[in-house]
Amino acid sequence: MTAMTGRSAGGHVVIAGAGMAGLRAAERLRAAGWDGAVTVFGAEPHLPYNRPPLSKELLAGAVGAGGVREAHAATAFRRRANIDDVVWEPGARIVRACLAAGTVTLEDGREVGCDGLVVATGLRPRRLRAPGTHPARHVLRTVEDAVALRDRLRPGARAVVVGGGFVGCEVAATARGAGCEVTVVEPMPEPMGLVLGPELGRSLRRHHEERGVRFRVGRTVTELAPDAVVLDDGSEEPADLVVESIGSLPNVEWLDGNGLDLSDGVLCDGLLRAEGRPGVVAVGDVARFPNPRYDGVPRRVEHWCVPADTARRAAATLAAQLRGEDPAAAGDAPFAPVPSFWSDQFGLRVQSFGAPGLGDRCELVEGDLRRAASGIAMVYHRDGRPVGVVLAGIPASRHRPYRDLVAGAPAPV
Amino acid sequence: MRVVVDLATCQDHGQCAIAAPEAFRINDAGALEYDGSPGEEHREHVEEAADVCPVQAITIED
Ligand SMILES: Cc1cc2nc3c(=O)[nH]c(=O)nc-3n(C[C@H](O)[C@H](O)[C@H](O)COP(=O)(O)OP(=O)(O)OC[C@H]3O[C@@H](n4cnc5c(N)ncnc54)[C@H](O)[C@@H]3O)c2cc1C
Numbered sequence: 001m002t003a004m005t006g007r008s009a010g011g012h013v014v015i016a017g018a019g020m021a022g023l024r025a026a027e028r029l030r031a032a033g034w035d036g037a038v039t040v041f042g043a044e045p046h047l048p049y050n051r052p053p054l055s056k057e058l059l060a061g062a063v064g065a066g067g068v069r070e071a072h073a074a075t076a077f078r079r080r081a082n083i084d085d086v087v088w089e090p091g092a093r094i095v096r097a098c099l100a101a102g103t104v105t106l107e108d109g110r111e112v113g114c115d116g117l118v119v120a121t122g123l124r125p126r127r128l129r130a131p132g133t134h135p136a137r138h139v140l141r142t143v144e145d146a147v148a149l150r151d152r153l154r155p156g157a158r159a160v161v162v163g164g165g166f167v168g169c170e171v172a173a174t175a176r177g178a179g180c181e182v183t184v185v186e187p188m189p190e191p192m193g194l195v196l197g198p199e200l201g202r203s204l205r206r207h208h209e210e211r212g213v214r215f216r217v218g219r220t221v222t223e224l225a226p227d228a229v230v231l232d233d234g235s236e237e238p239a240d241l242v243v244e245s246i247g248s249l250p251n252v253e254w255l256d257g258n259g260l261d262l263s264d265g266v267l268c269d270g271l272l273r274a275e276g277r278p279g280v281v282a283v284g285d286v287a288r289f290p291n292p293r294y295d296g297v298p299r300r301v302e303h304w305c306v307p308a309d310t311a312r313r314a315a316a317t318l319a320a321q322l323r324g325e326d327p328a329a330a331g332d333a334p335f336a337p338v339p340s341f342w343s344d345q346f347g348l349r350v351q352s353f354g355a356p357g358l359g360d361r362c363e364l365v366e367g368d369l370r371r372a373a374s375g376i377a378m379v380y381h382r383d384g385r386p387v388g389v390v391l392a393g394i395p396a397s398r399h400r401p402y403r404d405l406v407a408g409a410p411a412p413v
Numbered sequence: 414m415r416v417v418v419d420l421a422t423c424q425d426h427g428q429c430a431i432a433a434p435e436a437f438r439i440n441d442a443g444a445l446e447y448d449g450s451p452g453e454e455h456r457e458h459v460e461e462a463a464d465v466c467p468v469q470a471i472t473i474e475d
Pocket residue numbers: 016017018019020021022041042043044050051052053054055092093094095120121122123124140141142167251254283284285286301302303304305306307340341342343344
């Protein structure tokens with residue numbers, strides 16, 4: 001064994017991942033009364049920064065003009081004073097964990113002991129698997145990705161966005177705003193359809209099309225050519241650049257060999273404990289947890305609100321465990337957050353509360369689907385109960401009642 | 414406590430008004446109004462508001 005560091009008298013908590021979830025976990029551990037040592041290891045060479053601008057303001061060049069340094073400075077999170085004594089190690093990827101021994105191993109070979117572990121390693125982009133090559137393939141997760149893509153969004157450049165989810169549609173809108181010729185290739189009948197359903201998906205597609213974005217829906221990419229992508233109907237879409245926005249994969253390989261369920265992120269119980277492992281919790285995009293507001297099914301939720309919500313619960317759990325107390329008696333129980341997310345597309349703010357993707361029926365309660373920009377409210381029901389609402393172009397002053405509609409008492413499981 | 418919102422950065426998301434209605438409000442014109450010196454008893458909600466602002470426009474100065 002190489003030099004072991006970090007097992008201090010009061011105990012040592014390692015936070016794996018220095019994204020938003022890692023940051024919030026550090027803050028919440030202190031707020032939950034944990035005053036032992038905390039070290040945050042992050043694979044990126046940066047302190048935590050905010051990702052939503054990467055497909056919006058930053059990609060548009062409205063903030064963070066210059067290089068990676070400027071882009072990071074424009075998106076970096078502020079850190080609260082209560083974590084001044086937390087140790088940050090950016091540029092330090094964890095390659096392995098041995099939970100039985102209570103150690104993690106870094107890329108440089110260092111082995112670090114820990115009494116508690118917070119898994120906050122997030123996601124990485126899934127890559128397109130198609131034969132052939134294209135000289136300008138992009139993904140979008142990091143500030144480096146955003147700067148590289150931004151520098152290619154020149155007027156007249158032909159951009160093909162593969163995948164019409166939220167990030168794909170935001171990139172399409174931003175690229176179009178920068179003067180590119182933009183085509184979105186989406187295998188489903190409508191963009192963002194999995195979450196929004198076909199009606200609202202179609203409405204937002206129209207909003208994009210009216211602003212010059214082309215859509216090839218129901219199509220997949222089968223081959224890459226040096227200046228085009230080939231679709232499954234044999235047609236070609238000319239492409240000076242290709243943006244692959246086809247979903248993400250959880251960063252969990254470093255936890256292999258510990259008997260955890262890592263089939264889709266880290267499987268957790270309702271207290272965010274990695275199943276069956278005392279002293280290990282997961283937070284943010286990588287955590288798969290049940291939300292009794294809806295049912296008992298554990299799910300990963302890739303929304304910006306999730307790092308803060310899960311960190312609050314996970315920190316209460318871990319701090320109690322480390323004190324030898326019952327974690328179920330600490331913090332909010334049951335843990336049943338109201339998820340929310342937003343998206344900006346051509347100046348249209350889309351705001352969701354609850355879990356629209358779980359609905360089995362949707363109901364337009366405000367607006368005209370042919371004119372998304374003038375304001376739409378769509379409520380999603382599951383078994384006759386409202387579980388989600390999506391607002392497009394509705395000012396924030398009118399969000400509250402809609403949120404309240406889906407934020408009532410959790411349904412009995 | 415003292416609270417400052419950078420109104421040039423604020424994009425009227427309204428998340429702050431949900432987290433801390435005691436200090437933040439979106440008015441009928443859709444713009445943010447806030448109390449720059451909310452009572453100490455609201456600190457937890459106001460800190461929550463600063464955390465949930467998607468553009469990190471809220472600073473708590475003491
Ligand atoms: C372009 C883009 C736009 C978005 N826009 C919105 C939006 O408008 N609205 C919304 O609600 N949400 C949005 N999101 C989602 C939101 O940003 C995420 O939910 C959030 O970033 C999740 O934070 P996280 O800390 O869990 O994961 P991440 O941000 O992925 O952070 C994980 C960190 O862990 C590091 N790491 C990984 N493996 C290791 C390892 N082995 N050792 C050490 N460190 C490791 C990674 O490098 C990374 O820095 C967007 C996301 C992206 C990418």
